[in-house]
Amino acid sequence: MEKQLAFYFDMSACVGCKACQVACKDKNDLPVGLRWRRVLEYGGGDWIKHPTLANLVVPTSVFAYAISTACMHCQSPLCAQICPTAAITKRADGIVLVNQDQCIGCRYCEWACPYGAPQFNERKGVMTKCNFCEDLLAKGENPVCVAACPMRALEFGDLAELQTKYGKDNAFAPWPSADLTRPALVVTPHKHAFPSGKGGGMILDPEEM
């Protein structure tokens, strides 16, 4: 494959404002429950009683960071491998797309994807997911999440070029290990970010997953 489109996410800059999530919902007119791009908060730490002063507590290692997750347009997409009708395909430019005419709504890809990217549209009865704003790319514009980010924490481009520019980091808690699907993602970690699988915290808003 000569090209692989990828997202770059600057975790150290993300403030968790969810502008990317709402812009995505606006552009794709998604109902409540479907969020092709979503922002979660990961955090932990502890407060301990002060050794000498009663009633005083002091924070130890309290941390939190936000992650913005969309389809990673993986280099080995599990969703495409598991799809029984071959409705999910990977284009020559690396974008993973669902052909909704071919999708039977079995939701296998929803189980397979470790990032929760394919999401079931109950009204249409088919799977939907981030399409990298392919219509905007064709017009030479940015994907809306990238365009909406007020912290400029999101970028997109060719994976190899992004890796040259920002390094190869792409696996931080609570995301899974990159070995699973080889996501097309480059991340600048937050200063408190844990590597995948070694998280010292928890997703603070699990109902929003």
Place this chain on the structure above:
Amino acid sequence: MVKNCGWNEIAPIPKYNRVIEGYEDSFKDLKNKVKGEFPLQLYTIHYTRRTHSVFDNVTWLREAFPQELIMNPSDAEVRGIKTGDTVLVTSRHGKVLRQVFLTERMMPEVVTLGEGAWVMIDEATGIDLAGATNILNGAIPTGQGHSGWNSCNVQITKWTGKPLDADAKWPPRIPLKEA
């Protein structure tokens, strides 16, 4: 003149001002540090869902920001509360229901709730379901230094009735139609 109106003044030099319904008022017996009926300090934040009360009815924003009560896990643990539970917030002035969000970023014994939610009183119980902080805060004119409508003492208990639906699932409110 400010004093004649019954309002407070602040000192010309920086010094500690005791505020109405502040830290000291959360105790029954301050000297021996015995907490009273409303042991937690609630302060209000500019919530990310909206600008004060503007845009509170936008469903996508309601989904993104659920108007959660934010508290420290240690305070929740002693009350048997877990993330996502519906809790009853009681102050000297009113009661609201909200889902709870636990994070260590919140200092123990302090809780916060975003200001500006659109009041939705349950007529049967008199409890506000939307989590409007104006229901919790008293009408306390203060003059200078601190604002009586921004903070209060509260108690939080696990709600044993029907849990609240997520705000995004409520029927959308459109003011012109309501008028």
